[in-house]
Amino acid sequence: QVVLAPCPIPSLGPMPAARWATRKAKIQDGVLHAAGDGGSLRPGDISPVPSKEPPKVGQPSLPDGPGTVSIAAIATARDAALRPRPGSTLRQGLALLPGFRVSRKTSGQRGEVEFVPNIGTAAGGAREEVLVRFGDDPEDLASLAWVPSRELQVLDASTGRATERADVQAYRHALQAIDLAKGGLSAAEIAAKLGRAEAWVRQKVAVGDASKLQKPRGLEWWDPEGFCDVTYLRRYAQEVGLYEQIVQDIDWEQDKVWRVRKDEGSSDWHLRTVKECPGFPGKGFCGRSLQKVPDSTHQIGPQDRRQANRTRPHADWACQLAGSVTTKCLKLARAGPIVEPYWWCPRCQWYACDACVEAMPDKATSKQVAHWQPGECPCLDALVLDMARDFCLPNPLQSNYTVKMNWYPDALSRVSPHRHDNWTLLLSLGAPRVLTVDRARVLMEDGDVILFGTQSHGVPEMPSCLGGRLSLVFMFAPNIAVGEAAGARAAARPEARSRRGCEARACGEPSCGIEEALEASVRALCDLGFLAEEAAVALRATDGDVEQAAALLFAEAS
Numbered sequence: 001q002v003v004l005a006p007c008p009i010p011s012l013g014p015m016p017a018a019r020w021a022t023r024k025a026k027i028q029d030g031v032l033h034a035a036g037d038g039g040s041l042r043p044g045d046i047s048p049v050p051s052k053e054p055p056k057v058g059q060p061s062l063p064d065g066p067g068t069v070s071i072a073a074i075a076t077a078r079d080a081a082l083r084p085r086p087g088s089t090l091r092q093g094l095a096l097l098p099g100f101r102v103s104r105k106t107s108g109q110r111g112e113v114e115f116v117p118n119i120g121t122a123a124g125g126a127r128e129e130v131l132v133r134f135g136d137d138p139e140d141l142a143s144l145a146w147v148p149s150r151e152l153q154v155l156d157a158s159t160g161r162a163t164e165r166a167d168v169q170a171y172r173h174a175l176q177a178i179d180l181a182k183g184g185l186s187a188a189e190i191a192a193k194l195g196r197a198e199a200w201v202r203q204k205v206a207v208g209d210a211s212k213l214q215k216p217r218g219l220e221w222w223d224p225e226g227f228c229d230v231t232y233l234r235r236y237a238q239e240v241g242l243y244e245q246i247v248q249d250i251d252w253e254q255d256k257v258w259r260v261r262k263d264e265g266s267s268d269w270h271l272r273t274v275k276e277c278p279g280f281p282g283k284g285f286c287g288r289s290l291q292k293v294p295d296s297t298h299q300i301g302p303q304d305r306r307q308a309n310r311t312r313p314h315a316d317w318a319c320q321l322a323g324s325v326t327t328k329c330l331k332l333a334r335a336g337p338i339v340e341p342y343w344w345c346p347r348c349q350w351y352a353c354d355a356c357v358e359a360m361p362d363k364a365t366s367k368q369v370a371h372w373q374p375g376e377c378p379c380l381d382a383l384v385l386d387m388a389r390d391f392c393l394p395n396p397l398q399s400n401y402t403v404k405m406n407w408y409p410d411a412l413s414r415v416s417p418h419r420h421d422n423w424t425l426l427l428s429l430g431a432p433r434v435l436t437v438d439r440a441r442v443l444m445e446d447g448d449v450i451l452f453g454t455q456s457h458g459v460p461e462m463p464s465c466l467g468g469r470l471s472l473v474f475m476f477a478p479n480i481a482v483g484e485a486a487g488a489r490a491a492a493r494p495e496a497r498s499r500r501g502c503e504a505r506a507c508g509e510p511s512c513g514i515e516e517a518l519e520a521s522v523r524a525l526c527d528l529g530f531l532a533e534e535a536a537v538a539l540r541a542t543d544g545d546v547e548q549a550a551a552l553l554f555a556e557a558s
Contacts, residue, residue, distance in 0.1 A: 097116060097160040098116060099113060099159045102152045105151050105152070111132040114443075116130050117131075117232030117233075118229065128148060128494070129146045129147060129149065130146070131144060131147075131442065132145055141460070162439065163439045165216065167216040168216045174204040174207075175210050175224055177190050177196070179210075219454070226453045227453050228454070230450065232450050232451075235446075236448065237383065237386075237498070239499075245377070247470060250370045250405065253368065255364065255367050255406070256274075256363065257274040257365055259271070259274060259301060261299055262300050264298060272297075274363040275289070275357055277289070277350050286350070290344065291311065293309070293341060295341070313340050315336065317351035318332065318334045319353045325359040326355055328356075330355050369404060369405065370404065370405050371402075374537060375534075375536035381536075383427075384403060386499050387425070387472070391425060391482050394476070394479075397544035398544035405471065406470065406471045408459065408469045408470070411461065411464070413459075414460055417456045418456065418457070418458060419454055419456050422475045423453050423483075425450075425473075425476075426471050426472070426474075427447070427448075428449075428469060429472065431467035431468060433469045436458045436460060437457050521544060524546055525539070525546065525550060528553075534553060
């Protein structure tokens with residue numbers, strides 16, 4: 001937060017009350033966009049500066065101070081305060097932000113800050129590394145590089161940009177304001193913490209119930225509890241040969257394209273795979289997604305749809321797959337009653353019954369996937385247990401949450417941007433690849449870890465990538481202890497951030513007891529005559545229940 005010394009700011013003259021009320025509402029609700037400014041300015045970014053002139057008649061004062069303050073004047077004053085002298089080095093009072101134009105002192109390369117990790121501050125008081133995009137092509141992912149902040153010179157600090165949409169940030173801050181107020185913080189304390197005006201904070205706190213806040217576009221169906229501050233750790237598990245060993249030991253399978261479908265009129269949702277229209281013989285492959293008729297659900301996620309399709313069922317069609325994929329076809333000819341549900345392609349007028357579509361292959365993605373199975377890869381088992389311990393995650397053998405891996409074998413493997421209600425802790429191994437998090441592009445190198453929540457995320461193609469990459473993903477319900485543990489590890493000394501090296505723990509326990517629980521459960525099953533590998537797999541399948549695991553093993557043996 002930058003506080004400008006009092007200085008006269010010229011008035012724009014009288015302003016009609018209606019126009020002033022509109023501007024005041026915009027100030028309280030969202031973000032001020034200054035003309036010619038590449039970024040955005042929130043009311044809390046700069047303390048209001050009183051004008052020497054009294055307010056004009058019909059022109060109320062701003063909530064946080066009297067006087068007439070021009071938005072353009074505020075932006076100009078802010079830029080003058082933030083913009084360093086050409087060629088000056090990064091000073092302690094100026095925090096690097098995405099969008100800042102910088103140059104590298106050693107080589108003179110010029111670039112733009114792409115991502116500033118939330119990693120606390122080092123002993124020297126400056127952030128250690130930031131991600132910079134060098135060159136003039138904003139789409140060139142190969143130009144991204146991590147650079148020590150001490151090697152950077154700030155050329156232009158007026159080009160800062162947000163890494164998330166303004167309406168999403170305002171909604172997230174409103175949720176935080178309500179929670180902090182319930183925790184006993186005053187409006188002034190909340191405003192300082194969020195970088196918002198006190199009037200804005202008071203307005204949101206007065207709502208009282210987070211469910212009464214209007215959700216941003218695209219987040220209507222997502223749980224507000226899923227928001228999480230992004231925390232980034234560099235080189236947590238950078239170990240030679242770890243990536244290659246896991247890829248070799250794991251039994252991978254082709255991933256499918258999944259879509260989240262929500263039942264209209266309720267909060268229930270489910271996942272559905274995508275089936276592609278093959279088109280008619282002699283006319284080429286179509287590839288469009290088949291639509292279900294009738295369908296009481298609508299898609300959320302990529303290409304959100306606000307309501308279910310209204311296509312009316314009819315019987316004037318015959319299954320195009322009759323006899324080719326299954327013997328249980330339900331519509332061999334046009335003659336006959338209506339069969340529901342069925343699938344069709346509106347473009348090709350191609351129809352198929354539900355039984356035949358179910359037998360069709362699902363649309364595949366360009367990546368491989370596998371769920372963690374204890375005993376399949378010993379080095380992976382140790383890594384999973386270490387991460388669960390270091391980040392205070394629940395025991396993965398006893399708690400029902402997802403631990404899986406995504407493998408991107410080459411540079412063209414990708415996944416489209418999407419969201420989850422849950423929190424995600426992700427470890428990247430192998431070649432550097434870009435992970436998009438909202439509007440930020442983060443170059444994840446071997447051993448880097450990131451924690452995020454409902455933020456949109458994806459992995460774009462990266463032609464410059466020369467190898468494969470896998471991500472170890474923990475997906476779990478929002479857990480404050482995990483966020484605190486990640487923050488404590490990120491703020492620790494560099495040598496203490498890595499795997500098995502953190503001295504600061506947020507969960508208050510030297511160990512979460514996972515290793516002991518695993519060894520005891522496996523040992524109990526081994527005493528019954530089963531192999532350790534078989535016991536570990538059975539425990540994973542039964543969420544760590546020893547009795548159920550034993551019953552499963554006995555059933556398989558018989």
